[in-house]
Amino acid sequence: MTLLDETNGRILTLLQQNARLTHAQIAREVGLTAPSVAERIRKLEDAGIIERYTATLNPQKLGYTLKAFIHLTCPASRYRAVQEWAQNKKEVREVYHVLGQVSLMLDVQARSIEDLEKLVQELSTFGTTETTLVFSTLMHQNMW
Amino acid sequence: MTLLDETNGRILTLLQQNARLTHAQIAREVGLTAPSVAERIRKLEDAGIIERYTATLNPQKLGYTLKAFIHLTCPASRYRAVQEWAQNKKEVREVYHVLGQVSLMLDVQARSIEDLEKLVQELSTFGTTETTLVFSTLMHQNMW
DNA sequence: GGTGAAATCTTCCTGGT
DNA sequence: ACCAGGAAGATTTCACC
Numbered sequence: 348m349t350l351l352d353e354t355n356g357r358i359l360t361l362l363q364q365n366a367r368l369t370h371a372q373i374a375r376e377v378g379l380t381a382p383s384v385a386e387r388i389r390k391l392e393d394a395g396i397i398e399r400y401t402a403t404l405n406p407q408k409l410g411y412t413l414k415a416f417i418h419l420t421c422p423a424s425r426y427r428a429v430q431e432w433a434q435n436k437k438e439v440r441e442v443y444h445v446l447g448q449v450s451l452m453l454d455v456q457a458r459s460i461e462d463l464e465k466l467v468q469e470l471s472t473f474g475t476t477e478t479t480l481v482f483s484t485l486m487h488q489n490m491w
Numbered sequence: 492m493t494l495l496d497e498t499n500g501r502i503l504t505l506l507q508q509n510a511r512l513t514h515a516q517i518a519r520e521v522g523l524t525a526p527s528v529a530e531r532i533r534k535l536e537d538a539g540i541i542e543r544y545t546a547t548l549n550p551q552k553l554g555y556t557l558k559a560f561i562h563l564t565c566p567a568s569r570y571r572a573v574q575e576w577a578q579n580k581k582e583v584r585e586v587y588h589v590l591g592q593v594s595l596m597l598d599v600q601a602r603s604i605e606d607l608e609k610l611v612q613e614l615s616t617f618g619t620t621e622t623t624l625v626f627s628t629l630m631h632q633n634m635w
Numbered sequence: 636g637g638t639g640a641a642a643t644c645t646t647c648c649t650g651g652t
Numbered sequence: 653a654c655c656a657g658g659a660a661g662a663t664t665t666c667a668c669c
């Protein structure tokens with residue numbers, strides 16, 4: 348068996364849709380037994396294809412009503428400082444190092460416009476920022 | 492009990508770190524019994540705070556060696572067409588509707604530069620594009 | 636790689652405080 | 653809201669193909 352055959356593809360799709368499915372439930376879907384599904388999943392984990400299992404929370408319900416991307420242009424020597432600053436901010440979801448004039452891109456969420464303003468102000472100490480506010484997410488796709 | 496007390500916060504943190512933890516394991520961590528943890532999780536799900544449980548796959552291991560954001564400026568009347576196009580593309584992870592001159596922002600992955608070029612070319616039929624290639628992800632933060 | 640069966644653990648349900 | 657106990661079901665391990 349190759350690690351990315353049809354059956355494992357279906358297992359990956361199922362686990363992306365619901366990571367708490369039991370091996371028995373998955374086994375029924377793909378036409379195998381539970382131990383055999385468990386073995387396949389273990390190999391996918393060992394190979395690093397499955398990185399982790401995570402619960403996705405609803406930002407709105409936690410008070411984060413705004414989502415934005417902040418492009419930060421700053422010297423590479425400040426990257427570490429930005430990263431350390433970001434570590435303590437629940438508002439910062441991800442920090443990307445990107446190619447081009449803009450050097451860092453931050454995926455952020457905020458509880459209010461004032462909250463967002465504060466983030467941008469603090470980031471301004473590192474370099475120049477450009478903020479793109481998100482209206483809505485039109486689509487989300489699974490990986491497999 | 493309020494739905495977002497200290498205990499539920501810890502449960503949410505644990506489930507974000509590993510969505511496949513058993514109720515018994517979580518119960519040991521937070522000092523409760525399994526049925527009581529199960530009840531709390533059920534309420535968090537019902538309230539929509541927990542949206543879903545998902546397996547996170549490693550894009551690299553699936554052949555997606557490139558990550559990029561594509562900003563697409565196009566008339567609002569084309570949004571639906573873009574969305575339909577994106578639906579059939581495994582390369583497109585998310586589509587955001589954003590404020591400003593740029594109207595849509597696509598989070599994409601590609602297997603090669605040629606693959607990325609093809610995406611950009613196809614998107615060009617909807618409007619003007621600007622692509623930001625991602626070097627690396629410096630940080631990822633949990634929500635709670 | 637896969638199965639089937641036994642031992643162990645988890646979950647689900649009920650009833651009690 | 654939480655706990656305890658028991659039934660039902662899931663996981664894990666192992667011998668076998």
